[in-house]
Amino acid sequence: MATIKDIANKLGIAVSTVSKGLNGASDISDEMRQLVLDTAVEMGYASKKMRTKGTRKVCILIENMDYENIDQFGYEIIVGFKLSAARRHWDVSVIPTNLNMQTEEKYDTYMLKNGFSGAFLLGFALHDDWVKQLSKTSVPTVLLDNHIEANYHVGSVATDSFEGIGLAVSHLVDLGHKNIAMLNGSKNSLVSQQRQQAFIQSMKICGLEPNEKLMEYGYYVPDCAKYHVPTFLENGATAIICASDLIASGVISELTKNGIRVPEDVSVIGFDDLPIASHLSPALTTIRQDRIDLGKSAFLLLDGLVHDVTISKMLLRAKFIQRASTGECKNKN
Amino acid sequence: MATIKDIANKLGIAVSTVSKGLNGASDISDEMRQLVLDTAVEMGYASKKMRTKGTRKVCILIENMDYENIDQFGYEIIVGFKLSAARRHWDVSVIPTNLNMQTEEKYDTYMLKNGFSGAFLLGFALHDDWVKQLSKTSVPTVLLDNHIEANYHVGSVATDSFEGIGLAVSHLVDLGHKNIAMLNGSKNSLVSQQRQQAFIQSMKICGLEPNEKLMEYGYYVPDCAKYHVPTFLENGATAIICASDLIASGVISELTKNGIRVPEDVSVIGFDDLPIASHLSPALTTIRQDRIDLGKSAFLLLDGLVHDVTISKMLLRAKFIQRASTGECKNKN
Numbered sequence: 001m002a003t004i005k006d007i008a009n010k011l012g013i014a015v016s017t018v019s020k021g022l023n024g025a026s027d028i029s030d031e032m033r034q035l036v037l038d039t040a041v042e043m044g045y046a047s048k049k050m051r052t053k054g055t056r057k058v059c060i061l062i063e064n065m066d067y068e069n070i071d072q073f074g075y076e077i078i079v080g081f082k083l084s085a086a087r088r089h090w091d092v093s094v095i096p097t098n099l100n101m102q103t104e105e106k107y108d109t110y111m112l113k114n115g116f117s118g119a120f121l122l123g124f125a126l127h128d129d130w131v132k133q134l135s136k137t138s139v140p141t142v143l144l145d146n147h148i149e150a151n152y153h154v155g156s157v158a159t160d161s162f163e164g165i166g167l168a169v170s171h172l173v174d175l176g177h178k179n180i181a182m183l184n185g186s187k188n189s190l191v192s193q194q195r196q197q198a199f200i201q202s203m204k205i206c207g208l209e210p211n212e213k214l215m216e217y218g219y220y221v222p223d224c225a226k227y228h229v230p231t232f233l234e235n236g237a238t239a240i241i242c243a244s245d246l247i248a249s250g251v252i253s254e255l256t257k258n259g260i261r262v263p264e265d266v267s268v269i270g271f272d273d274l275p276i277a278s279h280l281s282p283a284l285t286t287i288r289q290d291r292i293d294l295g296k297s298a299f300l301l302l303d304g305l306v307h308d309v310t311i312s313k314m315l316l317r318a319k320f321i322q323r324a325s326t327g328e329c330k331n332k333n
Numbered sequence: 334m335a336t337i338k339d340i341a342n343k344l345g346i347a348v349s350t351v352s353k354g355l356n357g358a359s360d361i362s363d364e365m366r367q368l369v370l371d372t373a374v375e376m377g378y379a380s381k382k383m384r385t386k387g388t389r390k391v392c393i394l395i396e397n398m399d400y401e402n403i404d405q406f407g408y409e410i411i412v413g414f415k416l417s418a419a420r421r422h423w424d425v426s427v428i429p430t431n432l433n434m435q436t437e438e439k440y441d442t443y444m445l446k447n448g449f450s451g452a453f454l455l456g457f458a459l460h461d462d463w464v465k466q467l468s469k470t471s472v473p474t475v476l477l478d479n480h481i482e483a484n485y486h487v488g489s490v491a492t493d494s495f496e497g498i499g500l501a502v503s504h505l506v507d508l509g510h511k512n513i514a515m516l517n518g519s520k521n522s523l524v525s526q527q528r529q530q531a532f533i534q535s536m537k538i539c540g541l542e543p544n545e546k547l548m549e550y551g552y553y554v555p556d557c558a559k560y561h562v563p564t565f566l567e568n569g570a571t572a573i574i575c576a577s578d579l580i581a582s583g584v585i586s587e588l589t590k591n592g593i594r595v596p597e598d599v600s601v602i603g604f605d606d607l608p609i610a611s612h613l614s615p616a617l618t619t620i621r622q623d624r625i626d627l628g629k630s631a632f633l634l635l636d637g638l639v640h641d642v643t644i645s646k647m648l649l650r651a652k653f654i655q656r657a658s659t660g661e662c663k664n665k666n
Contacts, residue, residue, distance in 0.1 A: 310652075
């Protein structure tokens with residue numbers, strides 16, 4: 001592993017200057033500090049603090065995900081992670097990020113500069129700069145719902161989409177539904193693609209042929225319902241599986257607005273089981289992602305990666321939560 | 334949760350008799366002891382010892398897998414599990430099982446009777462009695478290379494077959510091979526089925542159409558090579574991917590016996606990276622399963638299940654180990 005002296009030799013500067021650069025001292029120029037950090041990253045330098053076996057400093061980086069109160073998806077994930085981390089005396093910083101941060105600085109440089117020996121990334125997209133850099137990082141990193149190939153330092157946690165969508169489809173089939181629609185999340189996310197595959201596979205397992213006109217990608221907001229619900233109804237859907245509870249809330253509003261009763265005319269299933277699910281009218285049948293467990297698992301995985309256990313993926317069980325938004329299909333053609 | 338008194342009431346016997354049954358006292362009949370145990374399992378009774386937060390007693394149950402010395406597949410898996418368990422002061426018993434044990438007693442009864450609060454099962458097949466009972470067990474249980482649907486108390490660890498076979502195929506394609514054969518393990522195992530899918534998928538990703546005559550299921554013993562290598566050669570194979578190093582050793586013997594040179598005429602790749610791999614002649618290029626990490630991961634997962642974190646699956650990275658049994662394809666048709 002590279003030492004401070006190696007970095008000084010490579011750059012032809014004093015060891016003290018390297019030390020200042022690594023520790024953020026103010027009496028060297030910004031350019032020199034950046035050069036020292038970039039060189040340190042390139043040479044695989046890890047500070048003593050990052051390698052220590054005692055208190056470890058890690059971060060949860062959040063991009064494009066709500067997490068500030070318990071009604072939001074990220075909240076309990078962070079709680080779960082922090083609960084497990086506290087038991088091992090790890091120090092966890094929660095840091096909202098944005099595209100600027102990602103273009104200004106490389107991921108590894110950011111981690112080194114701030115003394116983080118590992119990170120849990122929430123809400124990032126496949127095309128984000130930092131996610132693209134993960135195929136080469138040597139910083140132990142855990143992603144939610146994304147997967148990086150062939151880098152031993154990166155792993156991912158997720159709820160089992162195949163199990164989750166499978167539970168939703170078989171519940172509806174048991175109620176006599178055949179014309180089942182799927183309103184998915186954003187097309188550019190790995191988890192949406194997996195849920196699409198899971199839907200097609202689950203329908204086939206139940207002996208039903210998925211209808212292309214009943215499968216649409218939307219966005220993880222209620223508003224996307226109004227663009228797709230009319231098409232689903234025109235094509236005879238008697239049940240709609242949604243990729244999130246928020247989408248499902250939009251679907252129920254849209255149906256109600258058009259005088260269509262849930263579940264008497266059309267059944268609706270959500271995904272996530274956010275607190276909102278039980279407060280909707282009717283209360284939402286949904287597939288629960290245990291967010292506390294997702295956070296705890298992310299910690300377990302990060303702990304593994306820090307100790308060189310090269311886990312690439314951890315999948316959690318999806319749980320079926322039956323409430324009032326699904327019912328017997330009356331139009332069994 | 335059911336108490337000793339509940340069990341006594343249900344059976345109409347004294348609490349002291351129930352206690353004797355649960356603790357294996359010799360002054361009651363075998364039939365009565367069995368009745369007490371079966372009723373306790375049925376009512377979801379868990380002894381104080383099983384619920385304790387201090388020293389936990391768990392077991393590794395082994396069926397049909399060699400593990401007694403470091404050359405054998407199970408050895409390091411057990412070491413890895415024990416290493417992690419020792420750090421948490423868990424008490425681990427390693428217990429070879431057989432079909433008799435499984436027919437004599439139900440899985441849950443065996444666990445309760447012996448005070449085990451969790452288990453790691455190695456080498457079991459999908460059709461084993463105890464594996465079939467796992468869909469209903471409430472004992473935290475981890476399987477290697479198998480998957481049980483929809484039971485929150487059961488999870489599985491495995492090396493990522495898709496990544497592993499993908500690394501093997503793309504290595505061979507880089508060397509100019511097109512007629513690549515796959516000699517798989519037993520057809521009745523989940524991991525063999527996954528590797529078959531992975532092979533077909535990896536070939537397609539590399540722009541090659543997998544040839545049905547170059548894909549065969551065998552067994553995890555060297556001897557199976559002689560039944561399939563001749564067919565592979567007749568069908569123009571220039572490289573053979575094997576589902577284990579032992580199978581690969583049989584393939585190399587079979588090729589050598591017939592005057593075919595490895596890797597000059599045919600390249601061979603193994604799976605596992607057992608110690609034997611580097612001692613073969615030529616030394617075997619293989620896909621490494623990190624067995625210590627598999628054991629450590631199994632512990633992490635069991636620890637999660639014991640604490641109600643409902644992980645269903647943990648996948649480990651496969652590692653490509655290049656040695657001397659693969660080379661440039663000379664017959665690039």
